[in-house]
Amino acid sequence: MMVREKYQGVLDLGETLGIQDGDVKVEDGKLKIWGTAKTQYEKNLLWDAIKAAGGDSPSDIMADIKVADESVYARHTVASGETLGKIAKHYYGDPSKYQKIYQANTDILKNPDLIYPDQELIIPNL
Structure with a gap:
């Protein structure tokens, strides 16, 4: 081959x-x-x-x-049915790290239990 x-x-x-x-x-x-x-x-x-x-x-x-952008680990556009825990599990392998994502996005998120489709979230470096 x-x-x-x-x-x-x-x-x-x-x-x-x-x-x-x-x-x-x-x-x-x-x-x-x-x-x-x-x-x-x-x-x-x-x-x-x-x-x-x-x-x-x-x-x-x-x-x-x-x-190109070392200031973040990733950028994620929320899909219908997702939670911060599911997103944390996808990127970090650990749903309990959802707080890290929430803290990095307090400018657009007021509650970690309320995220909406099409929001672009910063997934921070750990």
């Missing part, structure tokens, strides 16, 4: 995420990718995809992914 084909899922994810200034080259049997993700969360998604395709220490890929 060609190295580019092996990591096609990573390349597709990068396109879906809208990685800025991205480029891909194959040199000496290695896939070289670079670009800028909007947030750390998106960068982590790319690294997770790289590990899924190539194992924990893939030697056939070199990736240089920068982060």
Whole structure:
């Protein structure tokens, strides 16, 4: 299998995420990718995809992914039926960290139990 084909899922994810200034080259049997993700969360998604395709220490890929906005972990648009606990579980793996999200958004949230679809929340770095 060609190295580019092996990591096609990573390349597709990068396109879906809208990685800025991205480029891909194959040199000496290695896939070289670079670009800028909007947030750390998106960068982590790319690294997770790289590990899924190539194992924990893939030697056939070199990736240089920068982060455009390091002041936040992610930005999240609330969907119908979501709670801060569900959102915290999605980003942090722990629903009890919903308070961190609430504290980062007190400018738009007055109560952690009242969030509405289409609100854009800041998911803070921990």
